[in-house]
Amino acid sequence: MSPAGPVLLTLADVTRVHGSDEVAVHALRGVGLEVRLGELVAVMGASGSGKSTLLNIAGGLDTPTAGSVVLDGTELTGLDQKARAALRRRSVGYVFQDLNLIPALTAVENVSLPRELDGVPLRTARSEAIAALAEVGLDPLADRFPEEMSGGQQQRVAIARALVGPRRLVLADEPTGALDSTTGEDIMRVLRARVDAGAAGLLVTHEPRFAAWADRTVFLRDGVVVDSTGGVHGPESLLAGAGER
Numbered sequence: 001m002s003p004a005g006p007v008l009l010t011l012a013d014v015t016r017v018h019g020s021d022e023v024a025v026h027a028l029r030g031v032g033l034e035v036r037l038g039e040l041v042a043v044m045g046a047s048g049s050g051k052s053t054l055l056n057i058a059g060g061l062d063t064p065t066a067g068s069v070v071l072d073g074t075e076l077t078g079l080d081q082k083a084r085a086a087l088r089r090r091s092v093g094y095v096f097q098d099l100n101l102i103p104a105l106t107a108v109e110n111v112s113l114p115r116e117l118d119g120v121p122l123r124t125a126r127s128e129a130i131a132a133l134a135e136v137g138l139d140p141l142a143d144r145f146p147e148e149m150s151g152g153q154q155q156r157v158a159i160a161r162a163l164v165g166p167r168r169l170v171l172a173d174e175p176t177g178a179l180d181s182t183t184g185e186d187i188m189r190v191l192r193a194r195v196d197a198g199a200a201g202l203l204v205t206h207e208p209r210f211a212a213w214a215d216r217t218v219f220l221r222d223g224v225v226v227d228s229t230g231g232v233h234g235p236e237s238l239l240a241g242a243g244e245r
Ligand SMILES: Nc1ncnc2c1ncn2[C@@H]1O[C@H](COP(=O)(O)OP(=O)(O)OP(=O)(O)O)[C@@H](O)[C@H]1O
Pocket: 018, 019, 025, 026, 027, 045, 046, 047, 048, 049, 050, 051, 052, 053, 054, 097
């Protein structure tokens, strides 16, 4: 378990209602969550329990109906769309449930795109992208297009894109979904290493063996946090020796 650093992300009493009146869906109801640098938090719960909504709000892709989201000292709900997008590009790496790779770009172009949007010079962005692809074992396929890769390979490209550059919050929505268990473990190792190197991570997964890589797990049911395990402040974690993983 990594020693937890300062708080990077705080969700306080976050509610998200989709639609209104008779068709209103309460995707989140009063969720509170704190994630520190050096901490990987797994989010589990049934389909429709609000996991993706939670990640979207944490990363500034969606805004809560009520409540507050503070990322790296900035209250996201107070920002306009442009400022929120800039903070997101700078600080947040996101692995989407449906990948969202751009079909017309090669693997390395997909990965370097967020850095180019950040204003990083092309050659630097490209070498950072190659390094991120190497982290997930895909640098040999850098010049392939998504349709020329298997589902698992595409997933690893999406993970490289989330890890490229110095992003401090890594949000991963079932990043192991299309992977065999060996590759899944490899991906968890990469996520874990990034978090141990000083990032904060939120990982949605249905699989306990992947959640086991996290420092703690938060369980959602119908938009409410119903349970959590392995809190970094719990007595067990204080008694447990450091650095076993
Ligand atoms: N844009 C939307 N409009 C209306 N309802 C939505 C919208 N997005 C999500 N919902 C609803 O909000 C609830 C939570 O959805 P969410 O996608 O967060 O679930 P999830 O836990 O990620 O599920 P899964 O495991 O299937 O990915 C669901 O009832 C869903 O139907």
